[in-house]
Amino acid sequence: MAAQTACRPLGKRPCRMQAFRIWDVNQKTFYLRNNQLVAGYLQGSNTKLEEKLDVVPVEPHAVFLGIHGGKLCLACVKSGDETRLQLEAVNITDLSKNKDQDKRFTFILSDSGPTTSFESAACPGWFLCTALEADRPVSLTNRPEEAMMVTKFYFQKE
Numbered sequence: 001m002a003a004q005t006a007c008r009p010l011g012k013r014p015c016r017m018q019a020f021r022i023w024d025v026n027q028k029t030f031y032l033r034n035n036q037l038v039a040g041y042l043q044g045s046n047t048k049l050e051e052k053l054d055v056v057p058v059e060p061h062a063v064f065l066g067i068h069g070g071k072l073c074l075a076c077v078k079s080g081d082e083t084r085l086q087l088e089a090v091n092i093t094d095l096s097k098n099k100d101q102d103k104r105f106t107f108i109l110s111d112s113g114p115t116t117s118f119e120s121a122a123c124p125g126w127f128l129c130t131a132l133e134a135d136r137p138v139s140l141t142n143r144p145e146e147a148m149m150v151t152k153f154y155f156q157k158e
Contacts, residue, residue: 017070017092019052019158024130024150025115030067030138037067037074037087037138039087039130052158057095062121064105066092074128075104076120076140083123085140115152127151 021150023029028039031049036102042050055063066073070092077086088105105127106121119126120140129141129149144151 016068017054017056020055021050021154021156021158022053023154025152026130026132026150028130028134028150031137032067033135035087037085038135039138053094053155056092056095058106061109062097062106063109064092064095064102065107065118074107076107076123076126078123083120083126083140083142084146085128085138106150110157112152113138114154116155117151117153128153 002074017035021029024039027041028044030037030039030051030053031042032038032051037051051067052066054066056066057063064073071089072087073090073092073095075086075088077084079094090105095105097106104120107118108121110117110119120126123140125142126140127142127144128138129144129151130136131137132148134152141149141151143149
């Protein structure tokens with residue numbers, strides 16, 4: 001029951017994991033390559049490689065993000081001066097907004113018109129991003145206004 005109580009943002013019914021499609025404003029979708037989340041243009045039979053994001057709301061405008069049925073979660077990790085995005089083998093429904101160690105999995109959603117940006121709760125000012133070039137790793141940037149990084153995504157419930 002712990003996962004359900006942790007996942008009750010406004011005292012309503014327990015929330016469930018939901019699948020979302022995500023693609024950046026340049027139409028690149030997410031997929032896995034060598035156990036790394038990358039963004040690129042998938043066509044033809046490759047479109048089945050597209051990763052859907054598994055989302056569990058933590059509170060209004062804050063979510064846990066995962067892939068592979070919520071078995072791999074996106075985390076913002078700081079080591080020394082480096083802040084990076086990594087996939088961790090954690091079950092998304094086991095995470096709790098009340099545990100400090102789970103804060104690295106929390107992303108704050110900001111909508112601007114039809115697009116959404118994802119800011120790390122553990123590393124404020126760091127945003128989920130894709131590179132302008134295709135087939136580059138999905139990562140984090142602390143310069144969302146920089147033209148080389150894309151931080152605005154279309155985010156649509158499946």
